[in-house]
Amino acid sequence: MKIGSRTLKTAVAAGIAMLIAETIHLDYYVFAAIIAILSIQETRKKSFRASYERVMASLIAIGMGALMFTLLGYSPATLTLYFVMFIPLVQQLKLQDGMITSVVILTHLYTEGRFTIELFMNELLLIAIGVGVGLIVNMYMPALDREIERIKDNIDRALAVYFYDIAACVETGIYNDHAMMLLKTRDYLKQGKDLALRRMGNSIGKRNEDMDYLYFRMRERQYDILKRIVDNAREITLVVDEAKPVATFLRLVGDNVNERADASAFLRELDATIDHYRKNVPLPTSREEFEVRSSLLNILSDVKSYLILKERYILLLKEHGHAREHRAEQKD
Structure with a gap:
């Protein structure tokens, strides 16, 4: 069985990102591996573009989520209203590649039931580690x-x-x-x-x-x-x-x-x-x-x-x- 370079990069990036996140005791550390996997794209330019969309959409998700949960409470109704507002906004801003990571971040906020500086820093570090490791690993491209x-x-x-x-x-x-x-x-x-x-x-x-x-x-x-x-x-x-x-x-x-x-x-x-x-x-x-x-x-x-x-x-x-x-x- 032949293993392609993209498959190998995906596996390496996921393992390194998860190891770093777990080593510094981040909550939901597996999420760093998911972000790293999503950051491995066919080309470097696509990888940078997707990572940019992921970071921007995630920051919007944290801001909107924290505001709406604080004002309206942690309930399925608030979650529904959030998606009704968030999804069109992301599409309008052309940040579709950040949709999945944003939804996962929102579930973290919802699961915790409260918004704190510690939770905010935890999510930022998960994003930074996943995106950073993914970009670094994806810099290697086989010569064509x-x-x-x-x-x-x-x-x-x-x-x-x-x-x-x-x-x-x-x-x-x-x-x-x-x-x-x-x-x-x-x-x-x-x-x-x-x-x-x-x-x-x-x-x-x-x-x-x-x-x-x-x-x-x-x-x-x-x-x-x-x-x-x-x-x-x-x-x-x-x-x-x-x-x-x-x-x-x-x-x-x-x-x-x-x-x-x-x-x-x-x-x-x-x-x-x-x-x-x-x-x-x-x-x-x-x-x-x-x-x-x-x-x-x-x-x-x-x-x-x-x-x-x-x-x-x-x-x-x-x-x-x-x-x-x-x-x-x-x-x-």
Whole structure:
């Protein structure tokens, strides 16, 4: 049985928080473990946000509870009135993550039947220990870079295969079904984007930018274009002379799908190919030939859209690199 890092962090945080609370003889010390467990989130930013909501909601709960129980007495009716007022307030203040801890704190006040400084300090310490331990333990996050690079490599290889197969289809008129590979590529894109978002969520105090996330966004849009290209390739059932240069160009694109390959030269060559295709190729002699040529033109048009997305991404990469160099110079 494999134990994940989040499971391990949750167990460690709960044990440490409960040990500290019990060692200093706090009442309801198990509650510190519960708060620590709730503080373990998927990313550091989520953990800080949830902890903030928990602390603020708990302070409101203590204040409202102490006031209402003192004025109206410790009774189920007061408890009901409290919830009627407290729950909408927490939702309006967007402190929903603090709801559970607030309810538990209120039960402590209700169980004690009186509000004292000692009880107030007890609850504050439970919150501080639980939140503090949870945040400290959750600062450890496994590195995601290697997994992200692995997924990027898988996507690049899949894109290359698409272009090679489509080139073969254009040349031979024989269609190769890409359904399973398309689904697998879609899964890679989702996994990669999720990992990039997690890494962004773990970057405390840094600019909220991640070129890998932008890479996956670019590939998602290219993936949609490739599905159109595949659909057009399916319509090619006849081999025409114009298919040869189109297939050659598709293989060239397939050879250069990697992240940093510049698309500018390919775009210029593609524009020249499309221009030649439209001006110099004789008119088709049959309806079937007309439909095949139309599909070839659609493929070239979609490949152009694919390359434009890549060109924009390369520009972003360069801007990102210049910005990093500028920030490094400012630090020096």
